[in-house]
Amino acid sequence: MDMFCYQCQETAKNEGCTVKGVCGKEPKTANLQDLLIYLLKGISIYTTKAKELEVKTLKADEFVMESLFMTITNANFDDTAFIEQIKEGLDLRDKIRAKAEEAGANFDDNKLYEGATWRAETEAEFITKANEVGVLQTEDEDVRSLRELITYGIKGMAAYTEHAYNLGYEKQELYDFMQEALVATTDDNLSADELVELTLETGKFGVEAMKQLDEANTERYGDPEITEVEIGTRDNPAILISGHDLKDMEQLLKQTAGTGVDVYTHSEMLPANYYPAFKKYDHFVGNYGNAWWQQKEEFEKFNGPILFTTNCIVPPKSDASYKDKIFTTGAAGLEGATHIEADENGDKNFREIIELAKECDAPEQIEEGTIVGGFAHNQVMELADKVVEAVKEGAIKEFFVMAGCDGRMNSREYYTEFAKELPEDTVILTAGCAKYRYNKLDLGDIDGIPRVLDAGQCNDSYSLAVIAMKLQEVFELDDINELPISYNVAWYEQKAVIVLLSLLYLGVKDIKLGPTLPAFLSENVASVLVDKFGISGIEEVETDIDEFLSA
Numbered sequence: 001m002d003m004f005c006y007q008c009q010e011t012a013k014n015e016g017c018t019v020k021g022v023c024g025k026e027p028k029t030a031n032l033q034d035l036l037i038y039l040l041k042g043i044s045i046y047t048t049k050a051k052e053l054e055v056k057t058l059k060a061d062e063f064v065m066e067s068l069f070m071t072i073t074n075a076n077f078d079d080t081a082f083i084e085q086i087k088e089g090l091d092l093r094d095k096i097r098a099k100a101e102e103a104g105a106n107f108d109d110n111k112l113y114e115g116a117t118w119r120a121e122t123e124a125e126f127i128t129k130a131n132e133v134g135v136l137q138t139e140d141e142d143v144r145s146l147r148e149l150i151t152y153g154i155k156g157m158a159a160y161t162e163h164a165y166n167l168g169y170e171k172q173e174l175y176d177f178m179q180e181a182l183v184a185t186t187d188d189n190l191s192a193d194e195l196v197e198l199t200l201e202t203g204k205f206g207v208e209a210m211k212q213l214d215e216a217n218t219e220r221y222g223d224p225e226i227t228e229v230e231i232g233t234r235d236n237p238a239i240l241i242s243g244h245d246l247k248d249m250e251q252l253l254k255q256t257a258g259t260g261v262d263v264y265t266h267s268e269m270l271p272a273n274y275y276p277a278f279k280k281y282d283h284f285v286g287n288y289g290n291a292w293w294q295q296k297e298e299f300e301k302f303n304g305p306i307l308f309t310t311n312c313i314v315p316p317k318s319d320a321s322y323k324d325k326i327f328t329t330g331a332a333g334l335e336g337a338t339h340i341e342a343d344e345n346g347d348k349n350f351r352e353i354i355e356l357a358k359e360c361d362a363p364e365q366i367e368e369g370t371i372v373g374g375f376a377h378n379q380v381m382e383l384a385d386k387v388v389e390a391v392k393e394g395a396i397k398e399f400f401v402m403a404g405c406d407g408r409m410n411s412r413e414y415y416t417e418f419a420k421e422l423p424e425d426t427v428i429l430t431a432g433c434a435k436y437r438y439n440k441l442d443l444g445d446i447d448g449i450p451r452v453l454d455a456g457q458c459n460d461s462y463s464l465a466v467i468a469m470k471l472q473e474v475f476e477l478d479d480i481n482e483l484p485i486s487y488n489v490a491w492y493e494q495k496a497v498i499v500l501l502s503l504l505y506l507g508v509k510d511i512k513l514g515p516t517l518p519a520f521l522s523e524n525v526a527s528v529l530v531d532k533f534g535i536s537g538i539e540e541v542e543t544d545i546d547e548f549l550s551a
Helices: 027-052 058-070 079-102 123-130 141-166 172-184 192-221 246-256 267-274 292-302 351-358 377-382 384-392 410-421 433-437 458-474 494-505 523-533 541-550
Strands: 227-230 238-242 262-265 284-287 306-308 326-329 338-340 370-373 398-401 426-430 452-454 485-490 512-514
Touching (some): 027 058, 027 172, 058 079, 058 141, 141 192, 227 267, 238 246, 246 262, 262 267, 267 284, 370 452, 377 458, 384 458, 410 433, 410 541, 485 541
Parallel strands (some): 262 284, 485 512
Antiparallel strands (some): 227 370
8 A cells, every 4th residue: 555544534435545645645745744753752752751851852842742733634735844844853853862861861772662763864765764654553453543542632632732832822741741642652561451541641631732722812812702703705805814823813914904905714713703802903804615625616716815824725636726825834734835934933924925915806705694603611601691591491401512523525414414403492512613514504592592602613622611511510410421411523633533532531421423433443442432431423313313312
């Protein structure tokens, strides 16, 4: 096989991509990503030991975080970027080892994981090694499954940690855990039970990562507010900003002010519309389009440049009119696209994008009206009395958490039909791009409470956990599973994996996960999740609704 990757929900035949990634990833890119993860494990062996000897490893901490983020599905398709990252990693690894040895560490190369000792200089050597170090290097299927579950969880954690880092928020324990977890995936002495425990610990630190990002976003930009977001267009040239990074959003709005160029959000950047700090910009128009996977058609009609701040990139066709209008930044990358780096202060210059936008036609309108969001935990808590009263009076019988990711598969129409078929005395709590399956439906309200409460981005699933824990406190329940809350979660990539592990750590049970269970779960590991946590796949809409409501 030319490659092997099964980290996303759309992996070929729900088994693994072996010729080319369904996401658009070429074998060379996939293999270089595997090589980078292999190297990160080696680096982490040295950083973990160095920290025991009180040696500071901040540069390596940041490098591991960023590198993990780069390997998330749909984040980076730029082979050159991975080659440069691997070169930097090799140099950094050897410097960290030297520092650890200066502090008294002793390493036996014959006993070390090979990623800690392997050396190469040329791209050809990288490619050769990259073909040898992929997922299938772990032969035991169950051990491989648990190692990958942990690895994908920390990839998602790294994404949330980097967003907070960009806003000046850091927790050393998050860096430490990501590296310790990477080291654990190289330890052949760990039992399956010990790896299961580590997956729960990954969920614990996932909660901390999401909490940190929530603090960073709200302290910088204010608590999200209930907001009607315009989905139509104006007649000015414009820039479309996609992804998740709110600092990039802030800098773009500041630099486009007074230029005559409007700014629209796309996909997971939609929740930027909910933050008070961004509402002061009159050239911030609203949201354009739908979930990430529809971008090929929608970007053709936008006319202006597109800025990808994180993952959710779909490589454009060679003849796409917008191909030369794509810009990337942060962990995102695309071969041939202009990449914008931050300076030493974390600031970015978006002048090139702005000047290009001025030369473009205004966006073509593809829909009109508004959608409502902004129901993060602080806003919902302000409505707590009203919500609790509605539950006590029977006006709200059940909440359905339908957070997570959207994707291309026709089977995801299930989530639209599920939302339509839910009884009128139920409320949907959502976060992530899964909401695009139902956030434009007219589902009405219950005593003024909208039946779809959008908390924000995938990382804002933390808000849904906070809401659940607050309701548990209000209703004086010992078990979070006694709440009238059911979980029907859609997943696509690794940020959804850390959300899932975080929910498991918090004790949430009986989650339905779809549209398919992860291919990286072996039969035995899947059985553990079923037996211990009640995780199951989706079935028919009516069957699942009946099962939820009869529980």
